[in-house]
Amino acid sequence: MEPGPDDWPDDEPVRRPARWVQVVAVVLVAAVVGGSIWFTVSAVRGASGPTGPVQVAYPPPDRSASKVPLGRPPTLPAGTTGPHVFSQVQPGTGAPVAWDPCRTVGYVVNPTGSPPGGAQLVSEAVARTSAATGLQFVDAGPTDERFSPDRRAYQPGRYGNRWAPVLITWADGSTVPELAGNVLGVGGATSASAPDGQLVFVSGVLALDAADVAATQAQADGTARARAIVQHELGHLVGLGHVGDPRELMFTEESPLQTDDWGSGDRVGLARLGRGRCFPDM
Numbered sequence: 001m002e003p004g005p006d007d008w009p010d011d012e013p014v015r016r017p018a019r020w021v022q023v024v025a026v027v028l029v030a031a032v033v034g035g036s037i038w039f040t041v042s043a044v045r046g047a048s049g050p051t052g053p054v055q056v057a058y059p060p061p062d063r064s065a066s067k068v069p070l071g072r073p074p075t076l077p078a079g080t081t082g083p084h085v086f087s088q089v090q091p092g093t094g095a096p097v098a099w100d101p102c103r104t105v106g107y108v109v110n111p112t113g114s115p116p117g118g119a120q121l122v123s124e125a126v127a128r129t130s131a132a133t134g135l136q137f138v139d140a141g142p143t144d145e146r147f148s149p150d151r152r153a154y155q156p157g158r159y160g161n162r163w164a165p166v167l168i169t170w171a172d173g174s175t176v177p178e179l180a181g182n183v184l185g186v187g188g189a190t191s192a193s194a195p196d197g198q199l200v201f202v203s204g205v206l207a208l209d210a211a212d213v214a215a216t217q218a219q220a221d222g223t224a225r226a227r228a229i230v231q232h233e234l235g236h237l238v239g240l241g242h243v244g245d246p247r248e249l250m251f252t253e254e255s256p257l258q259t260d261d262w263g264s265g266d267r268v269g270l271a272r273l274g275r276g277r278c279f280p281d282m
C-alpha cells in the first residue's frame with residue numbers, strides 16, 4: 001500500500017526506492033500461419049498475453065551469409081553454473097531459439113532524447129553481449145524510426161529487402177506506454193520460421209527510458225549501473241528471459257546483489273545462445 005500524503009512530513013519529499021526498479025521485457029513471438037510467406041508477430045509483456053497479431057512478409061533469402069559461425073562464445077571456467085531462462089524454445093526439441101551466428105546482427109539507434117553518454121552505454125553493452133555470445137553486432141547507424149511493440153521485422157520501404165535491423169530507441173512513458181512508472185526498458189527479438197520449421201531470431205527492438213537511465217547515471221556507480229540496464233535488455237534481445245535469482249543481471253529488477261556485469265547463470269545462457277545453428281535459407 002502506498003503511503004498517503006498525510007503520512008509524510010510536509011517538508012519531506014516523497015521518494016521512490018531508487019535501487020529497486022522494475023525492468024520489463026517485451027518478448028516478440030512469431031507463429032507460422034500456413035506456409036512460409038507470412039507469419040504472425042505477437043508482442044507479449046510478462047504474463048499479460050498477446051496484445052494483437054500483425055502479419056509480416058519474409059524478405060528473400062540472404063545468400064551472403066558465412067558458411068561457419070562468425071564468432072564463438074567463450075569457454076566458461078569449469079563449474080560455471082547458475083539459473084538462466086530462454087525466452088523462446090524450438091517446437092519439439094525445446095532447444096533455445098537464437099540468432100543465426102553465421103550472420104551479423106545489425107542494429108540502428110534512434111538517438112532522439114538520448115541521455116548524455118547514451119551512445120557509449122549502448123556500444124559498451126553491445127560489446128559485452130557480443131563477448132558473452134560470440135554474436136557479431138554491426139552498428140548500422142542512426143534512424144528516426146520509433147518504438148512499437150508490434151514493429152514489423154521486415155520493412156522493405158525503410159531498410160530494403162532484408163530483415164529490419166534491431167531498433168534501439170530512447171524514450172519515456174509518454175511516448176512508449178510500456179515505460180511508464182519505474183520501468184527502465186523493454187526489449188525483445190522477433191523470431192521467424194525457417195523452411196524446416198525451426199525458429200530463428202531475425203529482428204528485435206529495445207526501448208530505454210532516457211529519464212530513468214539519466215537518473216541512474218547520476219547516482220553512485222551510475223555509469224556502470226546504467227550500462228547494466230542496457231545489457232539486461234540486450235539479454236532479452238539475444239533470447240534470455242527473467243530469472244528469480246537477484247544475483248543475475250536477468251533478474252526481474254535491479255538488485256543490490258548484482259554486479260555491474262553478467263552473472264554466472266547469465267553467462268551460461270548467453271554462451272548457449274551463441275551456439276545456435278545457421279539458417280542459410282533465411
Ligand SMILES: [Zn+2]
Pocket residue numbers: 023024025232236242252
Ligand atoms: Zn527484463
